[in-house]
Amino acid sequence: MKHLVITLILGLTTWLLSAQQDLFNENPIVSPQVNTDNTVTFRIKAPDAKSVSVSGSLDAEKAFAPITYEMQKGDDGVWSYTTPVLPSEFYRYHFTIDGARTTDPGNAFAIRDVGNLSSVFVIGGGQAELYKVQNVPHGTIAYRWYDSPGNNKMRRLTVYTPAGYEKSTEKYPVLYLLHGVGGDEEAWTGSGRAAEILDNLIAQKKAKPMIVVMTNGNVSQEAAPGKGSDGFVKPTFMLPHTMDGKFEETFIDVMKFIEGNYRTTETKEGRAIAGLSMGGFHTANISMYYPNTFDYIGLFSSALGVRPGGNNATSPVYQNQDEKLKGQMENGYKLYWMGMGVDDMPMIYDGNKDFRKKMDDIGMKYEYLETEGGHTWNNWRNYLSIFAQELFK
């Protein structure tokens, strides 16, 4: 047995290294290496390079501000750098080799955010324990296509169903979870770690079992770049019709699909909606536009300031928003939650301040959490972890 396996490995290794398929070609460099003291060592073999650096939100002091460290070349042609002690987080980073941005070739794990691939790693022991796959019951992640007559196309979305959903006969509440500008239906399961957060909170009985629906808010797209019939198009930051009311108007198609295809409560008490940045803007609008539909509203670093009141748009979504907001207040809801990083973009920070003032003026209740840092996934993962615990209770 052992003999045969060794023969197999030797045979395949010899052959594959010189053969047709780039299957093997194992990179012997260990990178990143999370050390026991939570410093991290990055390494890359680039014997002929003149300069190599590592960039990411790797600053221990400044609330995950982006930083670039020059790496040092060893005699073996391996460049390396060891960071300061880093807090527990889910990290993204990239290398720059002689002026070219790249992923870490020693790290098999990368995430696309808009048009860039970044390598990733996690430091546990704190907040990021929620972001790790733990040995707990796991929900299902499904990529499904739904009919959106309002957009005249089939569109893709991501559905998280909690562990036990398939074998249960119960009806479940639903959280609609929206991405930011440049994102898509894969953002929350990628950088957002939504499946891990929900698995872990539900296993700890800190969150109720719920369905989480992650849509694509760019109505000009069928699906995330590379997943639709437009092929491997270069992702772009701002697409047409992402902030002109069309997504909000056609959100009914998403809800119809979910409530027609999943065992949901189909009640206001069983519906939550939240989003980050542009998704927070969509959330505020949708929760006003569909009266008496959502009992839980979450605005994470919501892009409210970029289109104050929506009064320049022609979509019915943006008409009479003051009245709509008042209607939302009068109809009632259980939680209107807002999270904001103190270092966020001034336009967004102030837009939220104005929106809160508007709510204060009419006596509309909300919870507001201001955290360190800015417009970052670190904050959005944290906000989801907090918001999810408040739902459906």
Place this chain on the structure above:
Amino acid sequence: MKHLVITLILGLTTWLLSAQQDLFNENPIVSPQVNTDNTVTFRIKAPDAKSVSVSGSLDAEKAFAPITYEMQKGDDGVWSYTTPVLPSEFYRYHFTIDGARTTDPGNAFAIRDVGNLSSVFVIGGGQAELYKVQNVPHGTIAYRWYDSPGNNKMRRLTVYTPAGYEKSTEKYPVLYLLHGVGGDEEAWTGSGRAAEILDNLIAQKKAKPMIVVMTNGNVSQEAAPGKGSDGFVKPTFMLPHTMDGKFEETFIDVMKFIEGNYRTTETKEGRAIAGLSMGGFHTANISMYYPNTFDYIGLFSSALGVRPGGNNATSPVYQNQDEKLKGQMENGYKLYWMGMGVDDMPMIYDGNKDFRKKMDDIGMKYEYLETEGGHTWNNWRNYLSIFAQELFK
């Protein structure tokens, strides 16, 4: 409206370029660029690099043999290379910058195969039309966890259900589709393009609607690297217990889960099993070990030669395989299909030859297709495209 969007873009751009989250930072380089004549131009900005090359199965003449092209530096610091005319295929490639292997920073799309990330693109107009997302009804891809008592753990698998499954009340046939050594439950939906192939063949009415179950054949793992509770472990080529019978013995756990959780025919006529390389070895064994269970068997570049007859292993799977094979023949089946690249590894090519001789000697029927090329995803995608059309008819 237009004014607001421009304000937004300018505001966000200025801010994000200097800000906390690496969301924007759009790479203006176009790479890869598939030209109208099906040559491909690669570009990378690396102003300080001494040498940059592009590697992949980019040889138009030699049946997708791997090849490295040196790129040329322009005055603007952008290195480029244009390939010969390439046939219609799904391609993977990487750059080497001053000795370091990297993905293409201009290309947002990459696939992990074992421990390496490669950038990808597609050239349509031929075979690869099957590998593209087309404007046809799409099935659902779900990543689910099933209980495997035989391995004493929860394990992850990928399930493709064809368009219309969820709203139907009919029972569907099932194809179990197994990966090769170093692969996992994400291999067939990644490099294998299985969802696209099935969507397209079903839409063209060339294949019957079927459920496709893509397992993880490494029983020491819960899940693909990065998707289990062992975290972001470095993927390795050969794991313990991948070829000692344990996967085959515990395959019953997979079938029980699928038939207990999906509307399947639960008949021999409605069960197919196929796999590539190690997965072909698993397929041959499983189809012998579970008598009268599968009517369709597919061996794609099957790793039969690496453990001839299994007579040195202690698992019951490997005992009396000659008898088991005879039993399989006597019980009958509709199709035993084998595909093999003429340039495959000699051990594997000859192992298949020996196996076919054994079948010939006892009068056991099979279909055998020998194609150009070797042990490559190009062949496996093609074999799946052919095999899927023969099923459940």
